[in-house]
Amino acid sequence: MGTIDDIQFDTNYSHPTFRFLLLNNSHSNEAGPSPVIVLTYTSLLTFIDVDDDLVRCQNYINDNKQKIITLVISDKKMIEWQNNINVIDDNIRKVYIFCNLYSDFLKMKGWNGCYRTQIQDVYLPDTLEYNLLRLGVDYIYQIKPEFKQEPGLYRNICRHARELLSALDNYYQDEIDNLDDSDSVENL
Amino acid sequence: MTEFASAVLETLCSLASKFILIINDESTIDFAQWSKQSVTIFTTAHCVSSLENLPKNFEIFLLDIDNTNIEQARFTTIDELIGRLADDVIEKYRLETNEIDGLFKTEIRNKQINQIYGELRQIHEKYITKKSPIQTSDSIAPILIWLISNKQPDKEDTNYIEKTFGKHFSSFPICFNEIEYQKFTSDIFVIIYDHCSESISSSIRQSSNVKHVYYYDESKKDDDHGIIRNRDDLCYRLASDLMDYYGKLGEQYRTNKQTKKAREMFSKAQELCQFLFHFFSK
Numbered sequence: 001m002g003t004i005d006d007i008q009f010d011t012n013y014s015h016p017t018f019r020f021l022l023l024n025n026s027h028s029n030e031a032g033p034s035p036v037i038v039l040t041y042t043s044l045l046t047f048i049d050v051d052d053d054l055v056r057c058q059n060y061i062n063d064n065k066q067k068i069i070t071l072v073i074s075d076k077k078m079i080e081w082q083n084n085i086n087v088i089d090d091n092i093r094k095v096y097i098f099c100n101l102y103s104d105f106l107k108m109k110g111w112n113g114c115y116r117t118q119i120q121d122v123y124l125p126d127t128l129e130y131n132l133l134r135l136g137v138d139y140i141y142q143i144k145p146e147f148k149q150e151p152g153l154y155r156n157i158c159r160h161a162r163e164l165l166s167a168l169d170n171y172y173q174d175e176i177d178n179l180d181d182s183d184s185v186e187n188l
Numbered sequence: 189m190t191e192f193a194s195a196v197l198e199t200l201c202s203l204a205s206k207f208i209l210i211i212n213d214e215s216t217i218d219f220a221q222w223s224k225q226s227v228t229i230f231t232t233a234h235c236v237s238s239l240e241n242l243p244k245n246f247e248i249f250l251l252d253i254d255n256t257n258i259e260q261a262r263f264t265t266i267d268e269l270i271g272r273l274a275d276d277v278i279e280k281y282r283l284e285t286n287e288i289d290g291l292f293k294t295e296i297r298n299k300q301i302n303q304i305y306g307e308l309r310q311i312h313e314k315y316i317t318k319k320s321p322i323q324t325s326d327s328i329a330p331i332l333i334w335l336i337s338n339k340q341p342d343k344e345d346t347n348y349i350e351k352t353f354g355k356h357f358s359s360f361p362i363c364f365n366e367i368e369y370q371k372f373t374s375d376i377f378v379i380i381y382d383h384c385s386e387s388i389s390s391s392i393r394q395s396s397n398v399k400h401v402y403y404y405d406e407s408k409k410d411d412d413h414g415i416i417r418n419r420d421d422l423c424y425r426l427a428s429d430l431m432d433y434y435g436k437l438g439e440q441y442r443t444n445k446q447t448k449k450a451r452e453m454f455s456k457a458q459e460l461c462q463f464l465f466h467f468f469s470k
Contacts, residue, residue, distance in 0.1 A: 103271035172458035184447035
């Protein structure tokens with residue numbers, strides 16, 4: 001069990017053209033309850049480069065135009081981004097927003113600010129990890145050709161994808177096992 | 189109240205009745221009885237003026253369309269206020285979870301919280317985005333359409349796709365224009381084969397039953413990232429998107445307590461998940 005802060009980035013994933021970034025809330029200036037999103041598979045989410053510094057993240061994306069970015073971002077950071085926007089980076093291709101609160105989810109579903117056409121989905125806390133695992137498999141499939149020249153690394157990322165798939169397989173199995181037939185309206 | 193707000197309120201009341209008390213006549217209530225608990229009041233600007241001498245531990249959220257009151261946390265639409273109420277209820281569940289010892293109880297609480305999230309997501313889809321993915325008919329498999337302008341798709345491709353995904357799509361029709369695909373009312377995945385005009389592809393994306401659109405063209409050069417250039421990549425995308433599609437359906441049936449259908453959907457998602465392994469075998 002862990003949180004987004006426990007994700008350790010594997011620097012091998014900084015080399016490909018495609019990058020997977022996550023911009024999280026900064027906790028230092030934030031009072032109140034601890035983050036509600038609990039992750040089970042932090043040790044598998046090593047393809048995600050997590051940051052909580054908006055300006056550093058923006059600079060990286062802007063300085064590395066050749067990199068194509070998938071950005072997972074918290075609702076608060078999305079608003080912060082909108083308020084501190086200098087340029088629209090066209091190398092940000094896909095944006096996924098995650099929210100701790102339903103009221104923020106409603107706000108983000110109607111988001112009319114920057115990158116609105118890049119937004120693929122908005123997540124509530126219960127589905128973030130499932131979607132990160134799934135996006136991770138897609139991400140590794142996408143970058144795989146770039147590792148063809150390095151058999152060792154190529155084998156490693158393929159193994160990593162299989163581990164992510166195993167986690168998804170377990171996830172679906174848990175969903176099946178947890179279904180409660182006595183609860184079903186189909187028996188009525 | 190909006191349809192959305194009353195649906196959320198109704199759901200919260202049925203799932204978490206112990207946390208919610210609806211008061212229609214504030215004069216009959218003695219608020220002092222809760223002076224030791226944490227209480228949050230959701231009300232309108234009009235009502236709050238008649239509430240006096242509330243205990244200090246009360247937190248108040250106001251629906252105040254005219255922005256007249258500046259002291260309390262205010263919301264200008266009922267949907268926002270109700271959204272905040274939902275968060276408060278979930279937070280109460282979570283605090284309760286932390287207080288109760290024992291992993292088993294924590295698991296039950298988490299299941300209840302996830303049930304609330306699931307229902308809230310569905311209500312949003314039903315009333316705000318108006319995209320309700322649950323189909324009423326019994327045939328629930330989506331359709332895979334090949335949309336072509338003049339060139340027929342490669343027979344080897346179509347046969348291979350049909351053989352691989354025969355269980356997951358109900359049919360694989362070929363269409364020449366958007367009028368033909370508009371007659372299908374179930375969920376649709378579309379492969380745009382060779383190049384179609386921009387106007388067609390943007391109109392496709394607007395149809396609510398179109399779930400995924402792929403551009404498939406083996407002759408295209410490397411520089412366009414949106415285009416799928418080989419059959420393997422096409423199969424990967426279809427399998428991955430189908431897995432998520434069935435996973436979402438499973439979640440929706442689970443939320444609606446249609447256990448049998450939920451199990452069927454999760455099993456299909458799991459099957460596709462296992463199919464994806466071979467893309468990473470060597």
